[in-house]
Amino acid sequence: MSNRQFVLACLTPLFIFSLAFLALPLVRLFLASGEGENGWAIYLDILRKPRYLNTLWMTVLVSISVTFTALAISTTAGMFLSRNRFRGRGVLLSIMTLPLAFPGVVIGFLIILLGGRQGLINQITPGHVVFAYSVIGLFLGYLYFSIPRVLLTVMAAAEKLDPPLEEAARTLGASPYRVVIDVILPGLMPSLIAAGAIAFATAMGAFGTAFTLATNIDVLPMVIYTEFTLSANIAMASALSIVLGIVTWALLLIARSLSGTTVAAGG
Amino acid sequence: MHKSKAKMLQLIVTLSACAFLFVPTILSVMAGVTANYFQGISSGLTLKWVFRVWELYADSIFLSLWLAIACLFCTLLIGLPAAYGLARHPGWLSRILEEFISLPLAVPGLALALALLQLYGSMKGFRASWTFILVGHVLYTLPFMVRSILAVLAAIDLKTLEEGAATLGASPWQRFRDIVVPNAMPGILAGALTVVTLSIGEFNLTWMLHTPYLKTLPVGLADSYASMRLEVASAYTLVFFVLIVPLLMAMQWASARAQRIAQ
Numbered sequence: 001m002s003n004r005q006f007v008l009a010c011l012t013p014l015f016i017f018s019l020a021f022l023a024l025p026l027v028r029l030f031l032a033s034g035e036g037e038n039g040w041a042i043y044l045d046i047l048r049k050p051r052y053l054n055t056l057w058m059t060v061l062v063s064i065s066v067t068f069t070a071l072a073i074s075t076t077a078g079m080f081l082s083r084n085r086f087r088g089r090g091v092l093l094s095i096m097t098l099p100l101a102f103p104g105v106v107i108g109f110l111i112i113l114l115g116g117r118q119g120l121i122n123q124i125t126p127g128h129v130v131f132a133y134s135v136i137g138l139f140l141g142y143l144y145f146s147i148p149r150v151l152l153t154v155m156a157a158a159e160k161l162d163p164p165l166e167e168a169a170r171t172l173g174a175s176p177y178r179v180v181i182d183v184i185l186p187g188l189m190p191s192l193i194a195a196g197a198i199a200f201a202t203a204m205g206a207f208g209t210a211f212t213l214a215t216n217i218d219v220l221p222m223v224i225y226t227e228f229t230l231s232a233n234i235a236m237a238s239a240l241s242i243v244l245g246i247v248t249w250a251l252l253l254i255a256r257s258l259s260g261t262t263v264a265a266g267g
Numbered sequence: 268m269h270k271s272k273a274k275m276l277q278l279i280v281t282l283s284a285c286a287f288l289f290v291p292t293i294l295s296v297m298a299g300v301t302a303n304y305f306q307g308i309s310s311g312l313t314l315k316w317v318f319r320v321w322e323l324y325a326d327s328i329f330l331s332l333w334l335a336i337a338c339l340f341c342t343l344l345i346g347l348p349a350a351y352g353l354a355r356h357p358g359w360l361s362r363i364l365e366e367f368i369s370l371p372l373a374v375p376g377l378a379l380a381l382a383l384l385q386l387y388g389s390m391k392g393f394r395a396s397w398t399f400i401l402v403g404h405v406l407y408t409l410p411f412m413v414r415s416i417l418a419v420l421a422a423i424d425l426k427t428l429e430e431g432a433a434t435l436g437a438s439p440w441q442r443f444r445d446i447v448v449p450n451a452m453p454g455i456l457a458g459a460l461t462v463v464t465l466s467i468g469e470f471n472l473t474w475m476l477h478t479p480y481l482k483t484l485p486v487g488l489a490d491s492y493a494s495m496r497l498e499v500a501s502a503y504t505l506v507f508f509v510l511i512v513p514l515l516m517a518m519q520w521a522s523a524r525a526q527r528i529a530q
Contacts, residue, residue, distance in 0.1 A: 025387075099292075106485075118497055206375075207375065245373075
């Protein structure tokens with residue numbers, strides 16, 4: 001067997017597997033989206049029917065809020081943790097990266113323990129404070145999911161910043177505020193955009209958290225699920241999946257071209 | 268003065284974020300070992316909920332472990348030679364192939380599951396067996412394995428090493444076994460731990476692909492959240508934590524090690 005043949009033989013299992021279980025199923029999914037009674041006009045239906053359009057808006061809105069909140073929190077915490085050495089730093093860092101391994105379902109449950117009917121907040125505050133099953137619960141769940149991922153990206157970027165640059169700015173009389181705005185943030189920007197794109201894409205596609213919270217808020221993954229299982233509207237479920245897949249894929253492509261790495265989406 | 272104020276604010280944000288992430292985890296662990304969560308910790312500590320979980324869900328725990336091992340086996344079998352092939356044959360075709368198999372990282376599991384269901388759902392024997400779930404898990408974890416090995420292989424001068432061995436009369440297979448595999452070991456280890464960790468925690472695909480007789484650990488978790496009392500659900504989550512946290516730590520250690528080698 002020649003060298004070239006051996007290398008090609010090495011790629012064969014991968015080729016067969018991804019053809020059978022990735023390429024063909026995706027083609028089938030795409031074809032199925034056009035098999036409804038309206039044919040390919042189903043993609044226009046998504047934009048015409050208020051139910052789907054509202055869902056789309058809701059999903060984008062929640063995802064944008066999660067993205068910016070996670071960026072604000074994780075950048076602050078990430079800069080703090082990478083610039084300061086103190087006792088307990090390792091513990092804080094472990095606590096903040098631990099949730100990386102939690103699937104969305106578990107995070108949903110944790111939010112219920114926090115803001116559900118038997119939740120901590122409802123027990124320690126007077127009155128009836130239950131937010132787990134509302135859009136706030138969903139927001140907090142996605143935030144929980146995103147903070148560790150954004151944090152790791154920010155910290156990796158912070159290591160690569162050039163401290164003399166900040167010192168120079170300070171010597172030239174820049175206030176700490178101006179140093180952050182003019183030196184630190186621009187340095188972090190590519191990573192922040194990448195981390196933001198990842199956070200946005202994962203929030204758009206997160207199913208487990210929404211499923212556990214069993215919210216009656218229509219977010220895209222939940223609508224796809226109910227269209228498929230309850231309404232048996234397979235064409236619409238497929239069309240929405242295609243739209244969702246293209247959006248998240250495009251975002252992560254942007255993220256990767258800016259930062260070179262992606263943290264496991266999952267969930 | 269200004270500086271310390273800013274630092275104080277940073278510390279507060281960091282600590283609040285930690286509290287937000289950690290307090291619910293502690294609540295969950297406590298609820299799992301408390302006799303009656305509604306009455307609080309004063310009702311006493313107990314392991315009875317953990318035993319109850321074992322009675323109810325031992326099958327799903329074992330299924331998840333079995334799936335993780337099978338998934339590791341498949342991703343190694345497909346991913347290791349593939350990573351070698353991609354490393355030895357760089358070019359636009361390899362780039363596209365790598366990009367394509369990475370799609371499951373970006374496309375939500377729900378969409379992939381719908382695609383698999385529509386193509387293979389009518390094959391009843393396949394649809395109802397554990398191998399259907401396995402396909403989903405391999406699909407999702409394979410890119411992690413390939414990229415992890417590829418990163419390590421790309422950092423070493425594979426070509427020179429192999430040419431040396433070839434001059435000494437080593438066949439392609441011997442070179443793969445004696446040069447590529449030992450050199451790729453850090454990447455294989457990091458990839459393997461990632462695959463097992465992700466497979467045990469996978470829910471989005473599995474929820475759509477599973478059957479009532481084949482529930483994995485996370486599917487069982489969702490089931491317990493919906494239908495069991497809070498203590499049982501918490502105890503089950505505790506079991507999951509005990510399984511996943513050491514794996515996550517091992518995975519982070521191995522990935523950092525592989526990354527150092529790849530640089």
